[in-house]
Amino acid sequence: MKLYKGLVAATVEALQHIFVKNRQADRVVEQLLKTNKKWGARDRAFIAGNTYEIVRWWRLVKFAADIEKVSEPEEFWKIVGVWQIIKPLHLHTEDDGQLPEWPEFEDINAENVLVRYEEGLTVRKIAQSVPDWIDAIGEAELGDDWDAELAALNQQAPVVIRVNTLKSNVAAVKEVFGEDGATEITGIPDALVLKKRQNILNHDAFKQGFFEVQDAGSQLIAPYLDIHPGLSVIDACAGAGGKTLHIASLLQNEGSILAMDIEHHKLLELEKRAGRNGVQNLQTMMISSDKLFEALAGTADRLLLDVPCSGLGVLRRNPDSKWKLKPQFLEEIKKVQWHILKHYSQMVKPGGKMVYATCSVLPSESEDQVKRFMKANKREWKFISAHRTSVAKDGTDGFYMALMQKK
Numbered sequence: 001m002k003l004y005k006g007l008v009a010a011t012v013e014a015l016q017h018i019f020v021k022n023r024q025a026d027r028v029v030e031q032l033l034k035t036n037k038k039w040g041a042r043d044r045a046f047i048a049g050n051t052y053e054i055v056r057w058w059r060l061v062k063f064a065a066d067i068e069k070v071s072e073p074e075e076f077w078k079i080v081g082v083w084q085i086i087k088p089l090h091l092h093t094e095d096d097g098q099l100p101e102w103p104e105f106e107d108i109n110a111e112n113v114l115v116r117y118e119e120g121l122t123v124r125k126i127a128q129s130v131p132d133w134i135d136a137i138g139e140a141e142l143g144d145d146w147d148a149e150l151a152a153l154n155q156q157a158p159v160v161i162r163v164n165t166l167k168s169n170v171a172a173v174k175e176v177f178g179e180d181g182a183t184e185i186t187g188i189p190d191a192l193v194l195k196k197r198q199n200i201l202n203h204d205a206f207k208q209g210f211f212e213v214q215d216a217g218s219q220l221i222a223p224y225l226d227i228h229p230g231l232s233v234i235d236a237c238a239g240a241g242g243k244t245l246h247i248a249s250l251l252q253n254e255g256s257i258l259a260m261d262i263e264h265h266k267l268l269e270l271e272k273r274a275g276r277n278g279v280q281n282l283q284t285m286m287i288s289s290d291k292l293f294e295a296l297a298g299t300a301d302r303l304l305l306d307v308p309c310s311g312l313g314v315l316r317r318n319p320d321s322k323w324k325l326k327p328q329f330l331e332e333i334k335k336v337q338w339h340i341l342k343h344y345s346q347m348v349k350p351g352g353k354m355v356y357a358t359c360s361v362l363p364s365e366s367e368d369q370v371k372r373f374m375k376a377n378k379r380e381w382k383f384i385s386a387h388r389t390s391v392a393k394d395g396t397d398g399f400y401m402a403l404m405q406k407k
């Protein structure tokens with residue numbers, strides 16, 4: 001595609017917001033695209049596509065550009081220019097890799113860029129664009145599987161939706177997307193994967209609550225909790241409610257859901273989404289103190305602990321998080337996960353079930369936490385099963401889920 005200065009400038013602006021102002025990539029792109037109504041679909045696709053690609057391949061592009069630290073506007077221009085040179089090789093696109101003769105690209109030498117690009121490909125952490133510490137921890141925890149998982153985490157994720165069975169069904173939603181527009185996924189009954197990337201949030205069927213956007217791996221978690229209509233379910237780390245809404249759909253408005261979180265704005269968003277989805281049996285509750293869990297002890301037939309984690313299983317969707325994540329955060333969040341398992345589990349009734357879930361590929365946030373919990377609580381709890389989705393093998397995001405039952 002021919003390069004237009006206005007579009008390259010917009011990409012530069014987006015990258016500055018992400019890397020200098022430390023803002024979240026999806027919000028930056030969304031806001032930027034709103035600012036210029038004259039941009040057409042191709043312009044928008046250029047800005048969003050290039051911004052995400054550069055964020056995903058940031059370390060490799062910097063290496064090819066021979067820039068250690070990118071902070072000044074002219075350095076961001078150089079990065080965007082260098083990406084145009086290596087993109088056809090790296091993503092097998094039909095772009096010609098030629099740069100226009102703009103002063104901003106004056107000191108880019110395409111031959112040198114290509115030599116450094118090839119050199120970068122020989123070192124995994126550069127080729128796969130991850131910070132040293134993430135590469136080291138991935139190898140230490142996943143061993144030989146890390147190579148394939150890491151490569152898969154750098155691929156663009158498909159757009160997957162979950163049909164809301166409170167309001168519609170798979171056949172009807174499939175029809176909305178036209179013949180061959182959406183296909184079913186074996187083993188995930190309410191999921192459809194869309195053939196074409198499109199702005200589905202503007203779709204009438206979405207506004208009417210007929211479906212939600214939710215990765216196929218994520219759609220395995222609520223059913224793992226063995227939900228039937230009539231049960232009382234607590235979703236203790238509900239956030240904006242991706243899985244709460246799935247639980248609601250499985251409950252068919254019979255029984256109850258209590259959705260909790262420590263962040264009020266997420267619960268407000270959940271309430272809005274629940275209204276659109278036709279959920280009638282939801283209550284939300286802000287967690288203000290651990291005393292709450294004593295008051296709710298023994299009240300839940302089912303408890304979902306979709307705990308906060310590194311997010312290292314969902315890098316396909318949030319590539320910027322690998323640059324923002326810090327080792328100290330990982331250590332701190334493991335303590336929070338343990339605290340949640342230890343204290344929140346008391347809300348389950350005898351005979352009731354609990355799922356502990358993460359969107360991390362790391363066993364230290366997942367399998368190891370559950371093993372520790374089971375070791376400390378084997379008299380009160382029975383381990384039933386666990387499942388892990390592999391980004392490389394299953395093509396979903398990387399989730400872990402473990403099912404336990406209170407004796």
Ligand SMILES: C[S@@+](CC[C@H](N)C(=O)[O-])C[C@H]1O[C@@H](n2cnc3c(N)ncnc32)[C@H](O)[C@@H]1O
Pocket residue numbers: 236237238239240241242243244260261262263266287306307308309336340359
């Ligand atoms: C993985 S996200 C949940 C995603 C959500 N379940 C969904 O499917 O969309 C983890 C959530 O845990 C919340 N959280 C963090 N610390 C918490 C705590 N101590 N107790 C409960 N929730 C917490 C975060 O605000 C975040 O919304």
